[in-house]
Amino acid sequence: MKFTSFRHIIKLSSYLDGKVSNSEEKRIKDAVSENQDSQEVLNLLQQVKTLLKKTPQRKVSRNFLVTEKMVGMKPPIPRSVPVFRMASVTAALVLVVSFTISDVLPTIVGPKAASVALMSQRGEVTAYGVGGGNPDTAPQSAESPLAPEFIGNDEVVPNTESGGPAANMPESLQAENPVAKIDTLDQEEPRFGLDSIQLGILAIAISLLGLAVGIRQYGIIKWRKRS
Amino acid sequence: MDESLLIQDAQKGDLDSFNRLVLEYQDMVFNTAYRIMGEDEEAADATQDAFISAFTHINSFRGGSFKSWLLRTVTNACYDILRKKKRRPTVPLEPISIDGEEIESPSWIADPDSSLEEKSESEELEHAIQHCLNNLPVDFRTVIILADIQEMDYKEVASATRKPLGTVKSRLARARLRMRECLQDFWELLPSKFRLESRDTS
Numbered sequence: 198m199k200f201t202s203f204r205h206i207i208k209l210s211s212y213l214d215g216k217v218s219n220s221e222e223k224r225i226k227d228a229v230s231e232n233q234d235s236q237e238v239l240n241l242l243q244q245v246k247t248l249l250k251k252t253p254q255r256k257v258s259r260n261f262l263v264t265e266k267m268v269g270m271k272p273p274i275p276r277s278v279p280v281f282r283m284a285s286v287t288a289a290l291v292l293v294v295s296f297t298i299s300d301v302l303p304t305i306v307g308p309k310a311a312s313v314a315l316m317s318q319r320g321e322v323t324a325y326g327v328g329g330g331n332p333d334t335a336p337q338s339a340e341s342p343l344a345p346e347f348i349g350n351d352e353v354v355p356n357t358e359s360g361g362p363a364a365n366m367p368e369s370l371q372a373e374n375p376v377a378k379i380d381t382l383d384q385e386e387p388r389f390g391l392d393s394i395q396l397g398i399l400a401i402a403i404s405l406l407g408l409a410v411g412i413r414q415y416g417i418i419k420w421r422k423r424s
Numbered sequence: 425m426d427e428s429l430l431i432q433d434a435q436k437g438d439l440d441s442f443n444r445l446v447l448e449y450q451d452m453v454f455n456t457a458y459r460i461m462g463e464d465e466e467a468a469d470a471t472q473d474a475f476i477s478a479f480t481h482i483n484s485f486r487g488g489s490f491k492s493w494l495l496r497t498v499t500n501a502c503y504d505i506l507r508k509k510k511r512r513p514t515v516p517l518e519p520i521s522i523d524g525e526e527i528e529s530p531s532w533i534a535d536p537d538s539s540l541e542e543k544s545e546s547e548e549l550e551h552a553i554q555h556c557l558n559n560l561p562v563d564f565r566t567v568i569i570l571a572d573i574q575e576m577d578y579k580e581v582a583s584a585t586r587k588p589l590g591t592v593k594s595r596l597a598r599a600r601l602r603m604r605e606c607l608q609d610f611w612e613l614l615p616s617k618f619r620l621e622s623r624d625t626s
Contacts, residue, residue, distance in 0.1 A: 203597070210597035214571070216578055245600045248607065249572035252553050253546040257454045258464070261471050262443045263479050270439070 209239050213246060278416065281409035288402030295395050427490060434482050442479050453498045459569045460502040462558045470505050474498035489580060496584040499566055506562060556606035560599055567592055568599035
């Protein structure tokens with residue numbers, strides 16, 4: 198075995214780290230004991246290895262923690278955001294339904310039916326309205342000026358055009374008379390636009406939307422400050 | 425701390441778990457980067473880059489030694505910075521003597537009367553080692569740092585440097601010999617307990 202060759206130095210280096218086979222180890226041991234040069238090279242390698250093992254470890258001057266911004270993660274969504282997101286969707290749905298009832302429905306089913314539907318929605322049609330109702334709630338008093346007409350469910354309500362008693366009533370009474378009110382509506386244009394309830398719903402919907410957007414923005418700002 | 429659990433959590437995207445691993449390994453990673461780069465600032469950059477890259481690619485970790493995997497990451501980060509440096513070479517701010525010559529390794533000989541005596545033995549040793557490491561080609565340097573300073577297995581070094589085992593053995597042997605030659609030059613400066621013995625000096 199030639200000890201001056203670089204190949205042998207590599208073997209000595211591996212031997213130093215215990216990375217040679219058993220047979221190779223025995224051969225190197227014999228060679229080192231017999232050859233002075235080989236022994237010296239092994240000592241040199243050993244010295245360097247020992248010295249490097251003693252290399253002092255430096256203390257880090259700062260932490261190397263990884264932030265969300267560094268790795269491009271999206272900002273965390275605040276816990277309340279899903280709730281407000283749901284609220285926004287609900288508000289939007291309520292808004293759509295409300296507009297459908299008030300504006301779209303009249304154009305589809307006709308102004309008169311829509312007016313009745315609108316009144317039904319508001320609870321203004323009572324038992325003695327169109328199509329009958331609960332006769333128990335209808336006034337049955339004989340003293341009532343309309344008593345003869347309110348006989349039962351099968352009774353047809355006369356309108357003002359046929360010269361019924363409602364037409365002959367004074368204006369003050371007509372104002373209180375629901376039958377007269379229905380007939381009056383028949384002649385009016387259907388109402389479009391928003392009433393106070395719809396405006397309220399619209400205001401709530403817009404507020405909820407604003408609140409949801411605001412909370413999301415707040416969450417993003419807070420996350421940016423933190424990171 | 426259960427390392428495997430933290431790794432699993434980190435693989436699911438839990439940054440807090442990963443940061444616990446960062447706190448555990450940052451000294452080792454920074455020291456490796458410092459030995460390869462030879463400068464604090466660049467070592468810090470490489471360390472941070474390595475941790476960011478490690479988190480981004482943590483799903484590619486398929487078990488085994490997390491330390492080795494992390495050291496491979498930091499080695500790559502160091503190589504990247506060194507490549508960039510090579511493309512855009514910068515002039516180091518070396519002190520210049522009265523004669524206009526550059527003073528090499530000013531920490532060693534800037535003020536020999538006062539500083540050398542005051543420095544602790546470990547500091548002197550560290551400077552000697554770092555000086556000699558800096559003189560090695562970067563491939564040799566990396567191998568000797570991983571094998572002898574970080575005490576990694578040959579296979580782990582091969583994995584970290586993506587070189588065959590034979591290449592690692594060869595580079596390590598060469599690097600050790602070169603280090604020995606270089607450190608011999610600092611024989612006088614090394615603390616007595618660290619002095620290298622040789623046939624010439626005995």
